[in-house]
Amino acid sequence: MGVAVIKLKNPPVNSLSLEVLTEFVISLEKLENDKTFRGVIVTSDCPGIFSAGLDLTEMCGKSQAHYAEYWRAVQELWLRLYLSNLVLIAAINGVSPAGGCLMSLTCDYRVLADNPKYNMGLNETLLGIVAPSWFKDTLVNTVGHRTAERALQLGLLFPPAEALRVGMVDQVVPEDQVHSTALSVMAQWLAVPDHARQLTKNLMRKPTADRLVKQRDADIQYFLRFISRDSIQKSLRVYLDKLRQKKG
Numbered sequence: 001m002g003v004a005v006i007k008l009k010n011p012p013v014n015s016l017s018l019e020v021l022t023e024f025v026i027s028l029e030k031l032e033n034d035k036t037f038r039g040v041i042v043t044s045d046c047p048g049i050f051s052a053g054l055d056l057t058e059m060c061g062k063s064q065a066h067y068a069e070y071w072r073a074v075q076e077l078w079l080r081l082y083l084s085n086l087v088l089i090a091a092i093n094g095v096s097p098a099g100g101c102l103m104s105l106t107c108d109y110r111v112l113a114d115n116p117k118y119n120m121g122l123n124e125t126l127l128g129i130v131a132p133s134w135f136k137d138t139l140v141n142t143v144g145h146r147t148a149e150r151a152l153q154l155g156l157l158f159p160p161a162e163a164l165r166v167g168m169v170d171q172v173v174p175e176d177q178v179h180s181t182a183l184s185v186m187a188q189w190l191a192v193p194d195h196a197r198q199l200t201k202n203l204m205r206k207p208t209a210d211r212l213v214k215q216r217d218a219d220i221q222y223f224l225r226f227i228s229r230d231s232i233q234k235s236l237r238v239y240l241d242k243l244r245q246k247k248g
């Protein structure tokens with residue numbers, strides 16, 4: 001039925017490095033241009049981890065030019081995913097904090113494996129950083145304003161039952177059924193004529209996407225100023241050190 005599977009593979013935690021972002025955008029572009037494909041299942045090849053989100057090492061101790069390039073790539077992936085003409089279904093087979101969660105929120109439907117470890121949410125505040133307005137918009141458009149407000153301020157990571165309750169995911173299924181469920185949901189979405197579904201998706205999403213499109217450069221400048229602050233760099237370093245020391 002013209003369904004591709006994109007399996008994120010950047011061990012150990014599928015962090016969204018510049019390279020991963022760039023490759024993802026290229027893969028999506030190819031699929032968009034190949035009329036034999038109408039849908040994509042986005043999933044992970046890393047056991048237990050959908051994606052650890054943006055690669056913290058890309059945002060720490062690098063040059064301004066690097067931060068700008070990185071942030072443009074983050075914007076690009078979000079725009080491509082959010083406005084994709086393809087049906088996108090996230091088969092979430094692992095934990096998905098921050099950028100990992102955002103990626104799944106851009107999809108049309110989310111199936112999450114029922115494993116209490118598989119938390120998801122926008123936890124940026126816990127790192128001492130702030131989810132950008134378009135991350136916030138994506139969450140608000142999925143779960144509503146009040147739930148998003150509380151989740152964002154507290155940096156909440158929701159276990160599966162909670163994620164389902166607040167509408168962050170559409171279905172929670174046993175781990176071994178995530179892929180088959182995503183496939184059967186895909187069949188349902190593909191039963192709708194493409195042009196009508198695509199125009200409707202665009203109608204729903206374009207106003208949100210346009211807010212970023214109209215101010216991409218300003219958004220990059222804002223990110224540069226924010227991420228270059230000594231206090232933010234320090235917070236990121238402390239957070240990364242904590243992650244590294246966990247093992248020791």
Ligand SMILES: CC/C=C\CC/C=C/CC(=O)SCCNC(=O)CCNC(=O)[C@H](O)C(C)(C)COP(=O)(O)OP(=O)(O)OC[C@H]1O[C@@H](n2cnc3c(N)ncnc32)[C@H](O)[C@@H]1OP(=O)(O)O
Nearest residue numbers: 013015052053054055056057097098099132223226243244
């Ligand atoms: C104006 C706007 C300004 C700023 C907006 C910026 C927006 C950012 C959004 C984001 O996405 S920030 C990233 C947020 N991500 C997280 O908080 C997740 C952090 N990671 C974890 O919680 C855990 O690693 C995990 C639950 C995903 C997996 O746990 P586990 O399997 O136990 O692996 P380890 O913790 O031991 O990690 C292995 C290895 O990977 C490194 N790592 C983990 N996450 C990241 C990451 N996001 N970026 C880069 N590297 C990461 C970790 O440090 C370990 O490295 P080693 O060198 O010790 O092997």
